[in-house]
Amino acid sequence: MAYRSSEKTRQKKDAKRTAMMQAAVQVFAEKGYHxxxxxxxxxxxxxxxxxxxxxxxxxETLFVYLYEETADFLMQTLQQAVNQQTDPAQQIASGVQAYVSLAVYEPSIVQLLLVGGxxxxPSLNEKRVQFRERVIKMWRRVIEDMGGxxxxxxxxxxxGGFDEMVLNLLARRNPDMHANATIDAMTALSLRLAGTQQVAVAADT
Amino acid sequence: MAYRSSEKTRQKKDAKRTAMMQAAVQVFAEKGYHxxxxxxxxxxxxxxxxxxxxxxxxxETLFVYLYEETADFLMQTLQQAVNQQTDPAQQIASGVQAYVSLAVYEPSIVQLLLVGGxxxxPSLNEKRVQFRERVIKMWRRVIEDMGGxxxxxxxxxxxGGFDEMVLNLLARRNPDMHANATIDAMTALSLRLAGTQQVAVAADT
Amino acid sequence: MAYRSSEKTRQKKDAKRTAMMQAAVQVFAEKGYHxxxxxxxxxxxxxxxxxxxxxxxxxETLFVYLYEETADFLMQTLQQAVNQQTDPAQQIASGVQAYVSLAVYEPSIVQLLLVGGxxxxPSLNEKRVQFRERVIKMWRRVIEDMGGxxxxxxxxxxxGGFDEMVLNLLARRNPDMHANATIDAMTALSLRLAGTQQVAVAADT
Amino acid sequence: MAYRSSEKTRQKKDAKRTAMMQAAVQVFAEKGYHxxxxxxxxxxxxxxxxxxxxxxxxxETLFVYLYEETADFLMQTLQQAVNQQTDPAQQIASGVQAYVSLAVYEPSIVQLLLVGGxxxxPSLNEKRVQFRERVIKMWRRVIEDMGGxxxxxxxxxxxGGFDEMVLNLLARRNPDMHANATIDAMTALSLRLAGTQQVAVAADT
DNA sequence: CATGAATGAGGGTTCATTCAT
DNA sequence: AATGAATGAACCCTCATTCAT
Known part of the structure; x- marks a missing residue:
């Protein structure tokens, strides 16, 4: 089930509405907006x-609304994973882990946010900018907490790099089999990018 | 005497074909395929x-063809910029510079390849995978030449990171005014990612 | 309460569908398929x-469907007329009468089956062959019952002769005024064709 | 070669024009007018x-012209065959033979005249009526010469019967193999139709 | 609330026809 | 005479949207 009823929709308690939104995520993810x-x-x-x-x-309104909801859900999930840790390096690791898990488990979400529409x-452009801004700000906070x-x-x-890596992971035959390697690489490269330490990493594929 | 395709005729034909392709790049970039x-x-x-x-x-055929052409053009441009240098670090700098310049000067190209359709x-998916693979392989070669x-x-x-940074640059009011800062950052971060040296960089925004 | 397809609704739906099919028969008969x-x-x-x-x-699907329906209807009408009689000679007379009546009363049907599309x-060719086969088989049975x-x-x-005669009848100013003469001639000539008797017939035009 | 240059076109002595008309007969016969x-x-x-x-x-003009030319050619061929004989019964046999031979040897002609367009x-309807009239008149003359x-x-x-029989012949696997049986049947049935004699015929299929 | 028949603007594509060369 | 690039009306069909039931 792709669509998660957030606060907004949970209040509606409307089965039909929920069913349509869940269906919409799948359909939009699969075929694209048009x-x-x-x-x-x-x-x-x-x-x-x-x-x-x-x-x-x-x-269009549905799609934009869906995009917002999904972006909210993703941000909440990531933020929560990050907040569970106090050490910045571990925050990155936790966030990365959450992102990859979500992507593997619920690829529609990634598809919708990154590729879909x-x-x-047109009316989505602004929302997209906002979404990217939120993602970027989140990672920036972590990086700067590290002293990067x-x-x-x-x-x-x-x-951007995370998205590419996740998309590449999803393009593979068995994404779940390679998830851990990807997570490790994402984490290691993040630390390098922060520029505060030299990191050794596991072997590459 | 029969009709003879004179030089003038052929030129006019080519001109019309070119005009349509250029128009198509713009229109597709602006509105998306559908x-x-x-x-x-x-x-x-x-x-x-x-x-x-x-x-x-x-x-559809035009679009796919356009995508391929554009991807080829971008790759050639990048590869050429990279090949002009021998030192890997400078290869990255040169490639980055070429990418950003192209993006600022011809944003439709980036739009078409990264967002467009x-x-x-459906028939584009494979082409897209191929294109990403080419980009990734190019950078991988450079990185490994550095010993990364x-x-x-x-x-x-x-x-992926480059794309995001370029897209963010294009989203600004005056992309050309911030191009250099972006180029510098992209270069510096690339070196870090390679993991072979500690790099100091100019101040951030 | 949900939408319920009431009797009235269904009737209106059927009416519309029927209206379109009737319209289609006329239009196709008048202009031909393309x-x-x-x-x-x-x-x-x-x-x-x-x-x-x-x-x-x-x-195309509608046209083929229409062709089949119309062919079925014509065959049923003819077969019924034939079956109402037991004497082969009278069977022919009855069938001929039914065919001509139908042609005069509903010329679109004949037009559609014989000239239309x-x-x-392409997908009609097979249907056409089948239709001709049915017509031929029906007459053959009658003829052989006569000992022909x-x-x-x-x-x-x-x-083929019946069709030509009917088409010629329809091409006249007042088909209904000459229907009886045509019917008589068709019947008489049929008996001759069967080859079992010498027939005297009314005067020609 | 389907198209026969009649008097009208032979005067033109124009290779291109002839080539196009020959091509047209084939193409129209194969695909129909539209x-x-x-x-x-x-x-x-x-x-x-x-x-x-x-x-x-x-x-459209070409098609109508082609129809006329082809109808002329067919009529000439038939008339010639008929005129070669003096006995009415033999005239029919000769005409039938010519018709079937033409149909087997040059099916495009039959296709064009009977099915094609x-x-x-619209502007063909009149021509078609004229053509049928000519065919009918020719056979009528023969029949009445017999005293029918x-x-x-x-x-x-x-x-109409001849057309149907010829079309049925052409629909078979090897029309030329069954041509003679068809010719015999057509001739025999013609004599019966004339109503002047009792005719015995060869076995049926 | 829910339904689905009905609408029609608009999109991709074809093809008879024209005309400058 | 001959060519073929160029045109645009018109076709078939889709699909977002409305509304009576």
């Missing part, structure tokens, strides 16, 4: 097409 | 819609 | 173009 | 598309 049709979503959710327009004003929905320099740039590279 | 219509392209190019189908079999065109370890992972992070 | 547009059909039926695609998958729709020889060939000539 | 494109014709003829419009005003080209009654109706049935 190729996914409203009919795809309602079929997947098992409701009638009219029902869609009772709960959502239109396709970017560049396809170039916080902003390092964080940008970290954020 | 939202861009063939009519948009021909309007931008100043030709009739029938002309499009005289030169290209269909929209990814996830929207974790070549594959480092290269992935470099590739 | 020249007839889906817009022609929906205009004639008084519905929107989207409605067409709600009821039928596409133009033959040679225009050359059943297959006689039946072919009968089938 | 599905056949002007490009198909010029490709088959090995000329450029502009050349088409130098020789013919438009597609009938019902698809119902000349008009018999001739209609003969004309």
């Amino acid at each position: 190729a996914a049709t409203v009919r795809d979503v309602v079929n997947q959710a098992g409701v009638a097409i009219g029902t869609f327009y009772f709960y959502f004003p239109d396709k 970017v560049g396809a929905v 320099d170039m916080g902003r740039f390092s964080a940008e590279m970290l954020a | 939202a861009a219509t063939v009519r948009d392209v021909v309007n931008q190019a100043g030709v009739a819609i029938g002309t499009f189908y005289f030169y290209f079999p269909d929209k 990814v996830g929207a065109v 370890d974790m070549g594959r992972f480092s290269a992935e992070m470099l590739a | 020249a007839a547009t889906v817009r022609d059909v929906v205009n004639q039926a008084g519905v929107a173009i989207g409605t067409f695609y709600f009821y039928f998958p596409d133009k 033959v040679g225009a729709v 020889d050359m059943g297959r060939f006689s039946a072919e000539m009968l089938a | 599905a056949a494109t002007v490009r198909d014709v010029v490709n088959q003829a090995g000329v450029a598309i502009g050349t088409f419009y130098f020789y013919f005003p438009d597609k 009938v019902g698809a080209v 009654d119902m000349g008009r109706f018999s001739a209609e049935m003969l004309a």
Whole structure:
């Protein structure tokens, strides 16, 4: 199940609405914004097409809303993982671990946020910038807590690099089999990027 | 005497074809694959819609072709910049400089390759994977020439990180004004990622 | 309470579907398959173009379906008329009468089956062969019941000859005024073709 | 070679024009009027598309012209065969023989006249009526020379019946192998239709 | 609330036809 | 005469959206 009911939707307690949002994540992730049709979503959710327009004003609004929700969920998950640790180096490790786990377990989320409708929905651009900003800021805080320099740039590279690595992991035959190696590499490279220590790492593939 | 394709005719033909491809890059970059219509392209190019189908079999084929061409062009540009140098550290600097320059000068290219129609065109997925692989391999070679370890992972992070940094640069008000700072940071962080030296860098923003 | 397809709704739906099919028969009969547009059909039926695609998958499928339905209907009508009689000679007379009546009363049917889209729709060729075969077999049975020889060939000539005569009848100013003469001639000539008796017939035109 | 240059075209002595008309017969016969494109014709003829419009005003005119030419050719062939004989019964046999031979040897002609664009080209309807009229008149004359009654109706049935039988012959695997049986049957049935004698015929299939 | 029949703007594509060379 | 690049009307079909039930 891809979609996690956040605070916002949990209050609605609406099964149909939830079903449609869950279906939407899958469908959008799989086909991209334009190729996914409203009919795809309602079929997947098992409701009638009219029902869609009772709960959502239109396709685009749903998508943007979904993007926000999913971004929120991802940020919460990462932030929580980071906050569980106090040592910056361990914070990175924990965050990386959380990100990769999520990606492997719920690839739709990553697909939606990184590939899905970017560049396809004009009103999404701003949201996308905001999302990236949040990711970057989170990593920047950790890096600077370590005493690393170039916080902003390092964080940008970290954020983009993580995405690329995760996407490469997901492109493999058995992502879960290579998850640990990826996590280790991501962690090690993060420490290097911070620039505060020399790190030795396990063998490469 | 029969019709003879004179020099002038051929040039005009090539010109029209080129105009349509340039128009297509812009339109696709701006709206994404699905939202861009063939009519948009021909309007931008100043030709009739029938002309499009005289030169290209269909929209998707053009897009894939454009993607390949653009990817080839980017790779050539980068590879050339890298090859101009012999010292690995300088190779990175040169490649980074070339990438950023291209991005600032021709943002459509970056937009097309990184955002455009990814996830929207099924037949593009394979091409996209190939393109990323080429980018990653290029950086990996440089990194390993420096004696860096974790070549594959480092290269992935470099590739993804570079994209993120370039995208962030393009998102700013005056990309060209911040290009140099970004180039410096990208270079410095690359060296760190390679893991062979400690690098000091200029102040951050 | 959910939407319930009431009797009224269903009837309206059927009505619309029927209206479109009737419109289609007319339009196809009048213009032929290719020249007839889906817009022609929906205009004639008084519905929107989207409605067409709600009821039928596409133009070709509808046409083939229409052809089959019409062929079935014609065969049933003829067969029924034939079966009402026991004497072979009277069976022919009855069948001929039914065919001509149908042609005069509903010329679109004949037009669709004999002229409409033959040679225009590849997937129709097989259906056409089947239809001709059914017609031929029906007449052959009757002829052989009379003791006529050359059943297959006689039946072919009968089938083709009937069509030509009906088409010639329809091409006249007032088909209904000449229907009886045509019916008589068709019947008389059929008996001759069967080769079992000498027949005297009414005066010719 | 399907197209025979009649008096009209022979005077032109124009190779390109002839090539296009020959190509047109084939293409129209194969695909039907609408599905056949002007490009198909010029490709088959090995000329450029502009050349088409130098020789013919438009597609429809060519088709109508082609229909007339082909009808003329068929009528000439049949009439000639009929005229070679003096005895009416032998005239029929000769005409039938000629028709079947032509159909087997040059099926495109039959296809064009009987199936091709009938019902698809409005301006063809009149031509088609004229053609049928000529066929019918020819057979009627023969029948009445034999002393047969119902000349008009018999001739209609003969004309339509012949077409059906020829079409059925062409639909078989090896038309030429069954040509003789068909010819015999057509001849025998014609005599019966004329109503002047009792005819015995060879075994049926 | 829920339904699904109905709508029609708009997209990709074809193809008869024109005209400068 | 001959060419083929260029045109654009028109076709088939999709799909977001509405609304009576």
